[in-house]
Amino acid sequence: MDLTFTAAEEEFRSELRAWLSAHIPAEWRRPGFWESLSDEESFGLRRDWERDKALAGFAGIQWPTEYGGRGGTPGMKAIYDVEMVLADAPRTVNPLGLTFLAPTVMAIGTDAQRKEIIGPMLRNEVIWCQGFSEPGAGSDLAALTTRGVRDGDDFVVNGQKVWTTNAVHGDKIFTLVRTTPGSQKHRGISMLLIDMHQPGVDARPLKQMSGASEFGEVFFDDARVPATDVLGAVDEGWRTAMLLLSFERGASGMSQYTEFRRQYDEIAAVAKKLGRDRDPVIRGKLARVLTELECLRLHAMHILTQTEQGRDLGFEASMTKLQWSEASQDLWEVFDDVLGEDVTLEELDDLDLTPFNAQAMWSRSVTIWGGSSQVQRNVTAERVLGLPR
Amino acid sequence: MFFALTEDQQEFGSAVRTYLAERFDLDAVRAYFEAPATNDAGNLDGLWKAAGEQGWLAVTVPEEHDGLGLGLVEAQVIARALGAGVAPGPWRGTVLAAEAIRLAGSAEQQARWLPRLATGEAVGALGYSRSVEYGQTADVVVTPEGLLTGFTATPVGSYDRTTRLARVEGGSTEALPGDASSLEARATVLVAADLVGIAREALTRTVDYDKEREQFGVPVGSFQAIKHALADLHVGITMAEHAALYAAHAVDAGLDDADLAVSVAKAKASDVALASTAAMIQYHGGIGYTWEHEAHFFYKRAKRLAGQYGTADAHRERIAALTL
Numbered sequence: 001m002d003l004t005f006t007a008a009e010e011e012f013r014s015e016l017r018a019w020l021s022a023h024i025p026a027e028w029r030r031p032g033f034w035e036s037l038s039d040e041e042s043f044g045l046r047r048d049w050e051r052d053k054a055l056a057g058f059a060g061i062q063w064p065t066e067y068g069g070r071g072g073t074p075g076m077k078a079i080y081d082v083e084m085v086l087a088d089a090p091r092t093v094n095p096l097g098l099t100f101l102a103p104t105v106m107a108i109g110t111d112a113q114r115k116e117i118i119g120p121m122l123r124n125e126v127i128w129c130q131g132f133s134e135p136g137a138g139s140d141l142a143a144l145t146t147r148g149v150r151d152g153d154d155f156v157v158n159g160q161k162v163w164t165t166n167a168v169h170g171d172k173i174f175t176l177v178r179t180t181p182g183s184q185k186h187r188g189i190s191m192l193l194i195d196m197h198q199p200g201v202d203a204r205p206l207k208q209m210s211g212a213s214e215f216g217e218v219f220f221d222d223a224r225v226p227a228t229d230v231l232g233a234v235d236e237g238w239r240t241a242m243l244l245l246s247f248e249r250g251a252s253g254m255s256q257y258t259e260f261r262r263q264y265d266e267i268a269a270v271a272k273k274l275g276r277d278r279d280p281v282i283r284g285k286l287a288r289v290l291t292e293l294e295c296l297r298l299h300a301m302h303i304l305t306q307t308e309q310g311r312d313l314g315f316e317a318s319m320t321k322l323q324w325s326e327a328s329q330d331l332w333e334v335f336d337d338v339l340g341e342d343v344t345l346e347e348l349d350d351l352d353l354t355p356f357n358a359q360a361m362w363s364r365s366v367t368i369w370g371g372s373s374q375v376q377r378n379v380t381a382e383r384v385l386g387l388p389r
Numbered sequence: 390m391f392f393a394l395t396e397d398q399q400e401f402g403s404a405v406r407t408y409l410a411e412r413f414d415l416d417a418v419r420a421y422f423e424a425p426a427t428n429d430a431g432n433l434d435g436l437w438k439a440a441g442e443q444g445w446l447a448v449t450v451p452e453e454h455d456g457l458g459l460g461l462v463e464a465q466v467i468a469r470a471l472g473a474g475v476a477p478g479p480w481r482g483t484v485l486a487a488e489a490i491r492l493a494g495s496a497e498q499q500a501r502w503l504p505r506l507a508t509g510e511a512v513g514a515l516g517y518s519r520s521v522e523y524g525q526t527a528d529v530v531v532t533p534e535g536l537l538t539g540f541t542a543t544p545v546g547s548y549d550r551t552t553r554l555a556r557v558e559g560g561s562t563e564a565l566p567g568d569a570s571s572l573e574a575r576a577t578v579l580v581a582a583d584l585v586g587i588a589r590e591a592l593t594r595t596v597d598y599d600k601e602r603e604q605f606g607v608p609v610g611s612f613q614a615i616k617h618a619l620a621d622l623h624v625g626i627t628m629a630e631h632a633a634l635y636a637a638h639a640v641d642a643g644l645d646d647a648d649l650a651v652s653v654a655k656a657k658a659s660d661v662a663l664a665s666t667a668a669m670i671q672y673h674g675g676i677g678y679t680w681e682h683e684a685h686f687f688y689k690r691a692k693r694l695a696g697q698y699g700t701a702d703a704h705r706e707r708i709a710a711l712t713l
């Protein structure tokens with residue numbers, strides 16, 4: 001058992017810490033600061049800050065230097081994830097690109113694609129959207145109907161995507177499109193990399209239950225994409241998509257633990273302030289959530305160990321998703337119990353509850369996106385336990 | 390970062406599993422379970438001999454006292470395997486008695502007891518609870534006051550017949566000069582590990598059965614209500630496995646969060662073992678409710694151990710106290 005990081009990894013931690021402490025304005029750490037900004041303002045600030053961070057060498061931690069990354073270890077990536085949370089660093093504006101597209105491009109993209117996509121993504125010159133879900137194709141992604149028809153050197157795309165995170169900020173969208181007319185299910189789909197700044201693409205915001213508009217819908221009306229802008233092979237898009245989704249796996253468990261543990265401490269502080277920390281029912285519920293969060297931390301250490309050993313985690317990603325998303329949702333349900341009759345208030349005594357409420361609302365989404373809890377349970381039951389379909 | 394069992398540690402676990410599968414399977418457990426109450430220690434001669442010969446008892450005893458000199462991490466590997474096999478016998482009490490003497494005994498006490506406990510020549514028990522596991526076969530009982538010998542043991546009836554219990558009275562106590570304050574944590578970890586082993590085995594057996602059992606013309610394991618319950622158990626049990634492993638390491642290494650880790654492990658292990666063994670009964674249907682079926686061995690053992698060294702609720706209160 002060795003729960004430490006290497007000297008080089010700890011050295012990286014110090015450098016990163018120093019940079020973060022010098023480059024995050026105190027005001028940004030004030031509770032409620034980000035919630036007080038418009039989507040537009042928040043996005044702009046974060047976009048620029050993240051670019052500066054990339055230019056300072058703190059981006060693409062695990063990717064090769066020749067593509068603009070830092071060439072670090074999985075341990076450094078884990079440290080990076082945790083330190084970003086501890087420093088109250090702004091949330092990334094390019095989550096879909098960084099989490100999903102970049103590793104897929106590194107794995108199966110052409111060399112030209114690696115050069116064109118990775119560096120500009122790290123510097124936020126290109127904000128990426130993920131165009132998978134459609135009105136008729138959510139959990140059943142293979143029911144998608146957006147189609148692309150070959151026309152000379154281009155595909156001409158028609159259809160609609162929905163729930164697209166960052167739709168109105170997006171520059172490009174990696175999109176699942178049916179490129180073989182009349183094909184069924186998983187066949188005949190390609191992953192096209194479509195420029196969103198063209199007349200054939202219309203992105204509109206959708207307002208979420210939280211009041212924010214982080215996602216939206218994207219309409220394709222004779223949108224054009226060069227036939228070379230396919231990731232993976234033409235008509236092999238399902239395979240590309242499965243690879244891409246596999247990168248959700250537990251790599252971020254450590255930072256999620258750090259984030260949720262902070263939220264736990266904040267909720268505990270509210271409970272104390274309200275004298276609710278003496279209620280044995282509340283104590284039991286908080287402890288139950290803390291147990292799950294500690295398990296998440298250990299699970300993240302397990303995932304990191306397996307990654308460092310070069311093992312494929314396969315369908316274990318579903319377990320990771322279930323553990324973190326269900327635990328964080330439970331945590332915010334306990335917050336409701338802590339507030340009791342004052343739940344839904346925006347202010348209590350001198351306490352601004354809006355940042356808490358925003359998190360509580362967000363917690364309803366985490367068991368839906370990235371494969372709902374029900375879908376993850378199906379995967380776990382069928383692929384891991386081997387129960388019949 | 391290496392948070393996992395090494396190959397040697399895994400090997401230790403499989404050796405115990407293999408021994409039980411070949412030499413002390415569920416038929417043997419049943420014979421022990423059904424032995425008349427008058428035969429209160431049951432017949433464990435073969436199993437006990439193996440425990441001594443294969444190093445299950447010597448695991449944490451220092452090499453200078455004929456032990457293997459390993460730690461709680463390895464001990465919890467054995468505990469997990471014994472739980473999975475719902476195996477009877479005073480293994481845990483003997484290991485914990487040796488731990489108390491290793492941690493807090495004088496050189497003389499160590500020389501007197503450790504080599505004998507390591508081979509199984511002497512049987513130990515931990516007397517921190519009202520009913521002492523295998524008090525009737527123990528040569529020495531570790532109590533909060535020290536080493537108790539020359540006591541009388543009165544059998545206590547319990548519906549978990551995978552383990553025999555006794556009330557221990559009289560005798561004389563010899564103090565342990567050193568600090569045995571981590572003993573209860575060690576006991577808690579080993580019980581948590583046993584529970585984790587029970588939980589995993591109960592799930593595996595249920596999955597296997599539900600793949601085969603057909604109703605409405607299909608395997609019942611294809612019904613989503615069952616799939617989702619079993620998937621949640623798989624996730625929960627995996628987390629409990631992580632938690633038991635970490636707690637063992639945290640106690641041995643004296644990590645800052647050892648107390649929290651132990652309570653997390655016991656709370657989680659108790660919950661998943663109760664849930665998994667109850668699910669074993671439910672998702673076997675009527676057969677799962679019979680005496681003939683093995684589900685009740687797992688369920689009853691899980692119930693008893695979930696109550697030992699703090700229920701899940703008691704550990705949650707400790708977790709609250711540590712984090713609020």
Ligand SMILES: Cc1cc2nc3c(=O)[nH]c(=O)nc-3n(C[C@H](O)[C@H](O)[C@H](O)COP(=O)(O)OP(=O)(O)OC[C@H]3O[C@@H](n4cnc5c(N)ncnc54)[C@H](O)[C@@H]3O)c2cc1C
Pocket residue numbers: 096129130131132133137138139140162163164165166215365368369370371372373374375378
């Ligand atoms: C905040 C947020 C951001 C998102 N961002 C993106 C994005 O950037 N790009 C993108 O492509 N998509 C995005 N999504 C969409 C997300 O991936 C889908 O919402 C998700 O896949 C579920 O699909 P659906 O909404 O159509 O629900 P449905 O699939 O219609 O599901 C409805 C309910 O049925 C359940 N269900 C469905 N199938 C089964 C089954 N086989 N067994 C049991 N239960 C089942 C579901 O769990 C759910 O509870 C986002 C969603 C949210 C909430």
